Amino acid sequence: MQPALNISKLHKTYTASKGTASKIALNGVDLQVRRGSIFGLLGPNGAGKSTLINILAGLVRKSSGTVQIWGWDQDVNPRQSRAAIGVMPQELNLDPFFSPAAALETQAGLYGVARADRQTAEILEIVGLADKANAYARTLSGGMRRRLLLAKALVHNPHVLVLDEPTAGVDIELRQMLWENVRMLNRERGMTVILTTHYLEEAEEMCDEIAIIDNGQKIAQDSTTNLLDQLDGRVMVVQPSAAPTSIPTLPNITVEHRTDGSLAFAYQARQTSADQVIDAVRQSGIGIADIRTEQARLEDVFLALTAKRPIK
Numbered sequence: 001m002q003p004a005l006n007i008s009k010l011h012k013t014y015t016a017s018k019g020t021a022s023k024i025a026l027n028g029v030d031l032q033v034r035r036g037s038i039f040g041l042l043g044p045n046g047a048g049k050s051t052l053i054n055i056l057a058g059l060v061r062k063s064s065g066t067v068q069i070w071g072w073d074q075d076v077n078p079r080q081s082r083a084a085i086g087v088m089p090q091e092l093n094l095d096p097f098f099s100p101a102a103a104l105e106t107q108a109g110l111y112g113v114a115r116a117d118r119q120t121a122e123i124l125e126i127v128g129l130a131d132k133a134n135a136y137a138r139t140l141s142g143g144m145r146r147r148l149l150l151a152k153a154l155v156h157n158p159h160v161l162v163l164d165e166p167t168a169g170v171d172i173e174l175r176q177m178l179w180e181n182v183r184m185l186n187r188e189r190g191m192t193v194i195l196t197t198h199y200l201e202e203a204e205e206m207c208d209e210i211a212i213i214d215n216g217q218k219i220a221q222d223s224t225t226n227l228l229d230q231l232d233g234r235v236m237v238v239q240p241s242a243a244p245t246s247i248p249t250l251p252n253i254t255v256e257h258r259t260d261g262s263l264a265f266a267y268q269a270r271q272t273s274a275d276q277v278i279d280a281v282r283q284s285g286i287g288i289a290d291i292r293t294e295q296a297r298l299e300d301v302f303l304a305l306t307a308k309r310p311i312k
């Protein structure tokens with residue numbers, strides 16, 4: 001089966017215009033996205049994420065390389081590849097005089113969706129805009145406009161839904177609603193979802209696979225679990241059965257006495273096994289009332305790979 005998205009050797013150079021030099025935004029990106037996945041495209045500001053997504057959306061023209069969406073090559077079968085994808089862009093681009101219902105009808109028309117097949121009311125229901133169906137877009141709040149952008153991406157029931165920073169600067173409630181929508185569309189309609197986000201905990205929670213791009217190049221791609229496992233640092237937190245009289249010093253393990261009374265043992269997985277840590281704790285005379293391990297966070301992986309601080 002063809003992947004949902006297959007990108008090969010993708011290059012994009014924005015040509016120089018007066019006052020600005022030319023800019024290489026994508027420098028040979030290969031990317032495959034499995035059908036049915038929720039895929040995260042991460043990277044620091046300016047990495048090239050929106051450029052890639054805008055190429056998928058047909059809003060930016062690539063310099064070279066190939067893009068296949070649902071098996072359709074953008075250059076060979078532009079109509080089919082365009083029909084296979086729906087994009088919610090980062091920028092708000094709505095006609096202020098259109099109501100949500102009219103915006104969706106127009107969008108459906110652009111995609112050649114027959115009147116009988118249109119799902120305007122249903123889509124407005126999904127994104128929670130049913131009661132605003134006939135209000136002018138300019139009267140909608142920022143959050144409602146975002147939801148309308150998502151709705152527009154859905155009118156032709158695409159195989160692949162792409163969301164560029166859908167939750168940047170939106171409140172918690174809208175964020176949760178967007179993610180619920182995304183999960184539902186993935187689960188119930190089998191949509192493949194590709195998203196970018198600055199919130200790494202969000203990607204960690206939502207995405208089963210992640211690619212990290214930096215400086216126009218892909219620097220990592222793996223399942224979220226494998227990416228997290230890549231990190232060598234581990235922390236085992238022990239709740240001692242009695243307050244320890246002294247803090248043990250252990251080879252290759254650093255010990256931190258936390259304010260809640262627990263002891264955090266930090267070690268490198270390649271150097272020390274969990275077994276060895278537990279043995280060392282017992283041998284130092286500390287009884288174990290409770291024990292847990294702390295997970296590496298995607299943020300740590302991201303920082304290790306890009307050596308930059310992500311914007312949060």
Ligand SMILES: Nc1ncnc2c1ncn2[C@@H]1O[C@H](COP(=O)(O)OP(=O)(O)O)[C@@H](O)[C@H]1O
Nearest residue numbers: 014023025043044045046047048049050051052
């Ligand atoms: N229309 C444009 N013209 C010139 N340079 C651009 C344009 N759009 C983006 N860029 C540049 O391309 C690089 C990648 O930008 P972008 O794809 O928006 O990154 P991201 O979405 O990862 O933050 C940045 O250096 C940005 O300044």
Ligand SMILES: [Mg+2]
Nearest residue numbers: 049050051090
């Ligand atoms: Mg962007």
